[in-house]
Amino acid sequence: MEVRIQKKKEKISIELEGRYLTDSYITIVQHLAEIEFDSKTSVEIDCSKCTSEAYQLQFLMLVLAKHFSSGKTLKVILSPNQKDKGLRFEPVWSQLVKE
Amino acid sequence: MxxxxxxxxxxxxxxxxxxxxxxxxxxxxxxxxxxxxxxxxxxxxxxxxxxxxxxxxxxxxxxxxxxxxxxxxxxxxxxxxxxxxxxxxxxxxxxxxxxxxxxxxxxxxxxxxxxxxxxxxxxxxxxxxxxxxxxxxxxxxQNTEEKVNKPAKTEIDVKPEVKSQPEPKVSESVIEDEVDFHEGFIVEITITPEGVEQQFDPGYILDELKEMGAKTISFIPGKIPDLLNYDPHKTFGRWVVQLPGSFTEEEIDDIFTFVENELDYTVESVAPKMTEVNDFDDEESPENDDFENSKEEFDFTEEEVKVSELNLHEELVNEEVVEQFEVEEEPEADEADVEQGTQTTQPSEQQSSIRVNIHVLEDLLNLVSELVLNRNQFMQLALTAENHQLNKHINQLNRLTSEIQETAMRTRMQAIGTSWTRLPRIVRDLSAELGKEVELKMEGESTELDRQVMQHISEPMVHLLRNALDHGIETPDIRIKKGKSAKGRIRLNAYHRGGHIIVEISDDGKGIDVNGIKSIAITKGLTTKEQAEKLNPQQILDFLFHPGFSTAAKVTKISGRGVGLDVVKKHIEELGGSVELQSEFGSGSLFRIKIPLTLAIISALIVRSGDHYFAIPEIAIQELVWLNEENLGKVIQMQGNQVLSLRNTLLPLVSLKEVLQKKEQDSIENNHIVVIQNGDATYGLIVDQVDQIQEIVVKPLNRLLKNIPVYSGTTLIGSEQIVLILDVNGVAQLASLEQESYTKTSNSNNDDANLSEDKTLFLLFKHQQTQKAVHLGLVARLEELSKQKVEEIDNQYFIQYRERILPLIEFKKGIIASGVNPVPVIVFQTEELSFGLVVEGFHDIAEEAVKFEQISKKPGILGIAVLNEKSTEIIDVNWFFQQVSLAQHHVQMKEKGLVNVLIAEKSDFLRNHMKSVIQAAGMHAITVSSKKDALSSLKKHAIQIVLSGLELNDSDGFMLASEIHRDKSIPAMIILSIASNDISGHPQRDQFTAHITGYDKDIIMESLQKVLSNNGLTITG
Missing domain, CATH: 1.20.120.160 (HPT domain)
Known part of the structure; x- marks a missing residue:
């Protein structure tokens, strides 16, 4: 999996691409852990090019949501297919979108 | 068991x-x-x-x-x-x-x-x-509605408050609180680390539970780990499924049967409460609920109900409900079915066919083979026995055996389409893999052939198909650029033709680049550049069948390793068949496989060589040539090998005696030549005697003989005489017949007819590094004659040849004198005249449609055409015949002591005077008054000397002499009147061998005799 991180002023853009593998994932999260952000920062994670199973992404998003939760907003971008699949795990997403 | x-x-x-x-x-x-x-x-x-x-x-x-x-x-x-x-x-x-x-x-x-x-x-x-x-x-x-206007990407906004969300309290009590059904189970599922590693998706199990009627499926996250503490091998939540219904625990366990390593699960029963039990008595019983649910789920229209009824009937049939009824009605029939293992087959199929073990069929065929052999032996006996009654019964046995054989053979026959069933799948998968669009069209699937043959050609067909896909069909973008449809076409076609099955695999792809093949062949050392230049396109395409030959730029898993076409060819030839390739660069290729219908019992010609009999499969035989006195003359020596000049082809000959017994072939007079077609080439096999054509049963070779390539099997004929079946390909190999030296035969089918339209066979020979050609149809024989037998008489060569004197003409003077031995001679023959054209050496035979690039004015040359990709002068045989005719006339005249003198003179008086002088001297005089008539006479008659006046009707003596000497070396004399001007200063005066002044008889004769004498002629008349 490739991870591209851009930080522009108060916005962090994270793009994940490829297949999720646990080994590379550790590297990814370490990258993310190093990013500085505050309550004004919005975070956008584009998973639409990820080929991992939807439920794995969902676990990842939960972890990321927790990590970035002090930010202003967290936006997760999914491909239609991921969303369709994700819908079958509605309970997971409901945890994320619950206000 | x-x-x-x-x-x-x-x-x-x-x-x-x-x-x-x-x-x-x-x-x-x-x-x-x-x-x-x-x-x-x-x-x-x-x-x-x-x-x-x-x-x-x-x-x-x-x-x-x-x-x-x-x-x-x-x-x-x-x-x-x-x-x-x-x-x-x-x-x-x-x-x-x-x-x-x-x-x-x-x-x-x-x-x-x-x-x-x-x-x-x-x-x-x-x-x-x-x-x-x-x-x-x-x-x-709601989500479905979203899908209607689905954007390319979906965004979900997650509020930052996620972290501050209290983690859901997931306790048994919470779940219990939500449970509102009386009977069923609570199933909890978690993913094991192994499941995570394998990316196992629990969704499918959840779906199955949903199908079983799960009321709710909830994901209960555990404590969400911090980013850096997160172990991606572990998950931190579980799914809780409420499953109402009267299931057994085993039924739920069944769902998890195959995912025990990937998922952990627990099943907790929800027991029915007493009050609910009482409810069973009420009208709203669970069954009723189910019924209501069913009504909701299956809210069909009237039409749908009808369809459902039909489906229901089908379901019943499929579920064997109806069959059970039939079992009760006809128990015996079904028991029989069960014994044979045939169930649920259609009644009509049961009546028309039964399933028979292939080994039983093979046994039957073997017995039929033995019967055929036995029949043959009886038939042999019948020939010698003079017992009418016995003969009658043997004839009956013969007829019955043939019918049994035919019927038994039919049991081996299968439609070729049965071996094609996997091809559409191969085309589909490979074309997808290669990014190509391909339509496979199959024709003649019902064409039947022997099961054994089919097994042998199945793999070659797949190979050719893969080749067509990989190398033939272009990708859609390239096809469109070339003006073709994006979708390529591969066509499979099978049909019967004269005891053979023809299978064609063609594509409309890029075809084969002959020049590319040529280059690769040179690079791989299969031929030299010089040799390659001499090959025709078909011969170049044949390189594709060489082991290890590949045109693929890169090796793919589909093809390109160069292993294949040679194997394809080998397989097919082992069956006694052939593979033929036609290709047009840019338009596509066609592989044509020709195979025999069956291998078990074949029709074969029995031949004798020395004391031994051999069988030659009839399928390989084109014709028989009896070497009687007339045909014997058609056997000629060419480059040390015997060749039969058969119609417009030269057929390499192989003596079976020499090949098998290593004995020198004695006289071949009254022997027979079996013309064998081996693949796309033919050769003649010299045998002592041909016997008869018989149906023979092919038996495998004894293991001691198995490695001898000349034989393909054995059989019994007559009174238990063992006969070896010849492998015509093996014979050719043993005789070292190179593929290129075979006589290529033109095919008779339509496609080939198009290709070979207007093609002519030419014999190519070299002369001083240039290529010359002569129409092969005009060639009687090719000979290499001993120089010692060549005689020279008056600058003319002759040879004693087949009890005649054959005049020899050198293509260019000096060949014989150069010392070449033996002397290569092309023999031309008409009913009246024959001669041998001496050349430096034979080169090749080419079959091409001739288009003259240039019409030649050179005597003896028709023009220049491109043959074998080289500019070639094509010789005018008629011109040479004229020369011979003249030479022979010359000889005849000489034998008779007559000299032909052409007198060309404008003046009638002088012309007649000279004529009388010549005739008086015992010579033959031909008189003309113009240059035109003079030249015409020179063509018609064998003129030894020309006597011309200064003036002619249309020209003058100088012009005539000049014309004559352009292509002949006939001496010319000029007679000048005393009053004529001196010609000593005339630029063309040297055109004349002698000048005569005045018309004095003695002076004329003196000069004439001198000139004739210098040219080897004497006036004897």
């Missing part, structure tokens, strides 16, 4: 046949869309295998096919469309089913289990996708 063992093979055979049918129908579905009948057929097939699997206890197969069947059911009901993905899945499921069925009852390997899970997962996903579309639950409905 368990009761399953005896029927296991039958189960495998039948199941594979059914799966084959499913595969075929699946491929059709992809192109034509859902077809009810096709889908019903697929469903029936899978259901039938599933039923059999269940009956024999092959649980893994049954389990997998159950899901397969579900998907087909949804398709049959129109809920799932046969998209490419769905078709892919169906085909993969067929493949997997085939693997399971190959070893029924065997435990699944881990890989098989993974495949099974993955496929089931996908099948369920599709089936459930349909459920979402038709009955979206509340939440899903």
């Amino acid at each position: 368990s009761f399953i063992e005896p029927v296991k093979d039958l189960f495998i055979t039948e199941s594979k046949e059914l799966l084959e049918k499913v595969e075929q129908v699946t491929l059709v579905l992809e192109t034509v869309g859902n077809q009810q009948e096709s889908l019903r057929e697929m469903f029936r097939c899978i259901h039938s295998i599933k039923g059999s699997s269940g009956m024999f206890g092959f649980e893994a197969i049954e389990y997998f096919l159950h899901h397969f069947e579900n998907l087909l059911d949804e398709m049959r009901n129109g809920n799932v469309k046969p998209t490419k993905d769905v078709v892919d899945l169906l085909l993969k499921s067929v493949d997997y089913s085939n693997k399971l069925i190959a070893k029924p009852g065997a435990s699944l390997t881990k890989a098989q289990k993974n495949t099974s899970d993955s496929l089931i997962k996908k099948m369920n996903a599709i089936v459930n996708g349909k459920v979402m579309e038709t009955e979206p639950p509340k939440q899903q409905k």
Whole structure:
């Protein structure tokens, strides 16, 4: 999996691409852990090019949501297919979108 | 032995046949869309295998096919469309089913289990996708609406408050609080680290539970770890499923049977409460609830109800409900079926065919073979016996044996289409892999051929098909650029032709670049540049059949390793067949396989060589030539080898005696030549005697003889005489006949006719580094004659040849004098005249359509054309005949002592005067008054000397002499009147051999005799 991180002023853009593998994932999260952000920062994670199973992404998003939760907003971008699949795990997403 | 063992093979055979049918129908579905009948057929097939699997206890197969069947059911009901993905899945499921069925009852390997899970997962996903579309639950409905205007990407905003969300309290009490059903289970599922590693998706299990009637499925996250503490091998939540209904725990366990390593699960029973038990007495009993639910789920229109009824009947048939009834009615028939393992077959099929073990058929065929041999022996006896009654019975035996043989052979015949069933799948998968669009058209599938032959050609056909896909058909973008349709076409065609099966595999792809093949052949050292230049395009294409030859720029897993076409050819030739390749660069290629119908009992010609008899398969024989006195003359020596000049071809000859017995062939007079077609080449096999054509039974060679390539089998003829069957290819190899030296024969079919239209065979010979050619049809023989036998008489060469004197003409003077020995001679012959053209050496034979690039004015040359890609002068044989005619006339005149003198003079008086002088001297005079007539006479008559006056009607003596000396070396004399001007200063005065002044008889004769004498002629008359 490739991870591209851009930080522009108060916005962090994270793009994940490829297949999720646990080994590379550790590297990814370490990258993310190093990013500085505050309550004004919005975070956008584009998973639409990820080929991992939807439920794995969902676990990842939960972890990321927790990590970035002090930010202003967290936006997760999914491909239609991921969303369709994700819908079958509605309970997971409901945890994320619950206000 | 368990009761399953005896029927296991039958189960495998039948199941594979059914799966084959499913595969075929699946491929059709992809192109034509859902077809009810096709889908019903697929469903029936899978259901039938599933039923059999269940009956024999092959649980893994049954389990997998159950899901397969579900998907087909949804398709049959129109809920799932046969998209490419769905078709892919169906085909993969067929493949997997085939693997399971190959070893029924065997435990699944881990890989098989993974495949099974993955496929089931996908099948369920599709089936459930349909459920979402038709009955979206509340939440899903909203999402479905979103899907209508689905953006390329979906965004979900997550509020930052996620962290501050209190983690849900997931306790037993919470779940219990939500449970509002009286009977059922609470199932909790978590993913094991192994499941995470394998990316196992629990969704499919959840879907199955949903299908069973799960009321709620909740994900209960555990403590979400911090980013840096997160172990991606572990998950931190679980799914809780409320499953109302009267299930047993085992039924739930069944769902998890194949995913025990990937998922952990617990099942907790929700016991019915007393009050609820009492409710059973009420009108709203669970059954009623179910009924109500059913009503909601199956709210059909009247029409749909009718369809459902039909389906229900079908279901009943498939579920064997109806069959059970039949069992009661006709128990005996069904028992018989069970014994034979045939169940659920159509009644009509039961009546028209039965399944017979192939070994039984083979045994039958062997017995028939023996019977045929026995018949042959009796027939031999009948020839010598003078017993009418015996002969009558033997004839009857002969007739019956032939009928039995024919019928038995029919049992071996199969439609070639049965071996083509996997080809559409190969085309589909490979074209997808290669990014090509290909349509496969199959014709003549019902063409029948021997099962054994079919087994042998199956692989070569697949190979040629893969070649066409990989090397032939271009990618859509290239095809469009070339003005072709994006979709390439591959055509398979089979048909009978004269005891053979012809199978054609053609494509409309890029064809074969002959120049490219030539370069590769040179690079690989298969030929030299010089040799390659001499090869015609067909010969160059033949390089493709050399071992290790590949034109592929890179090796792919599909092809390109250069292993293949040689093997294809070898396989086909081993069957006594041939492979032919035609290709047009840019337009496509065609492979034509020609194979015999059967291999077991063949028609063969029995021949004798020395004391031994041999059988030659009739399929390989083109014709027989008896070497009588007339034909004997057509056998000529060419480059040290015997060649038969047969019509317009030169046929290399092989003496069977020399090849097999290593004995020198004695006189071949009255022997026979069997003209053998071996692949696309022919040769003549010299045998002592031809016997008769017989139906022979091919028996395998004894192991001691197996490695001798000359024989392909043995047989018995007559009174138990063992005869070896010749392998015509092996004979050619042993005789070291190179492919290039074979006589190429023109094919008679239409396609070939187009290709060989207007083509002519030419004999090529070299002269001083240039290539010359002569129409082969005009050549009587090619000879290499001993120089010692060449005689020279008056600057003319002759040779004693076949009890005659053959005049020899050198193509260019000096060849014979150069010392070449033997002397290469092309013999031309008409009824009246023959001569030998002496050349520096023979070169080759070319078959090409001639287009003259340039018409030649050179005497003896018709013009220049390109042959074998080289500019070639084509000689004018008629011109040479004229020369010979003149020379022979010259000889005749000489033999008679006559000299022909041409007198050209304008003045009648002087002309007649000279004529009388010449005739008085015993010579023959021909008189003309013009240059034109003079030149014409020179062509018609053998003139030894020309006597010309200064003036002619249309020209003068100088011009005439000049014209004569352009291509002849006839001496010319000029007679000048005393009053004529002196010509000593005339620029063309040297055109005349002698000048005579005045018309004095003595002076004329003196000069004439002198000139004739200088030219080897004397006046004897």
